[in-house]
Amino acid sequence: xxxxxxxxxxxxxxxxxxxxxxxxxxxxxxxxxxxxxxxxxxxxxxxxxxxxxxxx
Numbered sequence: 584x585x586x587x588x589x590x591x592x593x594x595x596x597x598x599x600x601x602x603x604x605x606x607x608x609x610x611x612x613x614x615x616x617x618x619x620x621x622x623x624x625x626x627x628x629x630x631x632x633x634x635x636x637x638x639x
Contacts, residue, residue, distance in 0.1 A: 595602060606613055 592602060604613070
């Protein structure tokens with residue numbers, strides 16, 4: 584049994600394709616964390632639950 588992704592990478596590179604990240608494709612640098620994660624805010628989830636319950 585072969586895993587699909589490693590197999591696909593091998594075949595594509597063997598056919599001459601250069602595989603790049605989405606950031607590289609768009610001319611951007613790799614993602615970098617610019618600030619510490621914020622505190623979890625449950626208000627948005629509560630509002631979404633209320634709206635969804637009204638619609639259903």
